[in-house]
Amino acid sequence: MYDIGTRRQALSLVIQGRSLNSVSRQTGISRAALRGWRTHLEPRPRMSAHRAPCVRCRPTPGLPDAVEAYSYLLGLYLGDGCVSPHRQGSQHLRIACADAWPGLIEACRDAIRAVQPHGSVIAVRKQGCVAVTSYGRHWTCLFPQHGPGKKHERRIALEAWQQDIVDAHPWEFIRGLIHSDGCRIINWTTRLVGGARKRYEYPRYFFTNKSADIRALFCDALRAVGVEWTTTSKHGEPLNVSVARKASVALMDAHVGPKY
Numbered sequence: 001m002y003d004i005g006t007r008r009q010a011l012s013l014v015i016q017g018r019s020l021n022s023v024s025r026q027t028g029i030s031r032a033a034l035r036g037w038r039t040h041l042e043p044r045p046r047m048s049a050h051r052a053p054c055v056r057c058r059p060t061p062g063l064p065d066a067v068e069a070y071s072y073l074l075g076l077y078l079g080d081g082c083v084s085p086h087r088q089g090s091q092h093l094r095i096a097c098a099d100a101w102p103g104l105i106e107a108c109r110d111a112i113r114a115v116q117p118h119g120s121v122i123a124v125r126k127q128g129c130v131a132v133t134s135y136g137r138h139w140t141c142l143f144p145q146h147g148p149g150k151k152h153e154r155r156i157a158l159e160a161w162q163q164d165i166v167d168a169h170p171w172e173f174i175r176g177l178i179h180s181d182g183c184r185i186i187n188w189t190t191r192l193v194g195g196a197r198k199r200y201e202y203p204r205y206f207f208t209n210k211s212a213d214i215r216a217l218f219c220d221a222l223r224a225v226g227v228e229w230t231t232t233s234k235h236g237e238p239l240n241v242s243v244a245r246k247a248s249v250a251l252m253d254a255h256v257g258p259k260y
Helices: 004-015 020-027 031-037 067-080 102-115 160-168 170-181 212-224 246-255
Strands: 081-085 091-098 121-126 129-136 182-193 196-208 230-234 237-243
Touching (some): 004 020, 067 102, 102 170, 170 196, 170 212, 196 246
Antiparallel strands (some): 230 237
């Protein structure tokens, strides 16, 4: 940022008939800046001064805008999200969404816009997925679970204010986790009925995550809303959370539903 005196002095050289090249060489100011000062001499305010303050950085920290959307976004983040450093102290939040679920991509965008209405959201195409991305300076404040390494290799715990939001909006949190690392499938089995083997189908929800902490958060939320679940193992390790009982599946269908 150049002060107003420096701007006026440089522009006076241009007004005297000097070329932009010669003034730029003499002052070290770019030609683009000199050209722009012809129409707007006053320094423009820095964008950061007009950004909405972070609700978590206030003397008395508050809750994010749209806490229901935040609860859903928290589930997406814990499943398939990350916060990474960007240029000049900014950060970007990225949520990986499979190409097969365009409704999920749009729901993710809507949640980010609701939580950070002053930011922008872009979709970066990757092989087989879309990284729904938003840039800002306070994503680490909103998602303090960020850290080096993979989530399943470090402790994941909610802050007290996050737990309050999840307790108030558990279904949004569950939906975010299912939409990131879960699915609704149709299982089938066969039975002998009157000597003939018949096929029976039934819906079932699965949530799969390597992090025992994240699975525990999911199970705690299920327990809070009255959904029964079991844990299934893969190679001797508990990896999947299964919801198969008819009444519990009906609850999940009413509040979560399949990805689309």
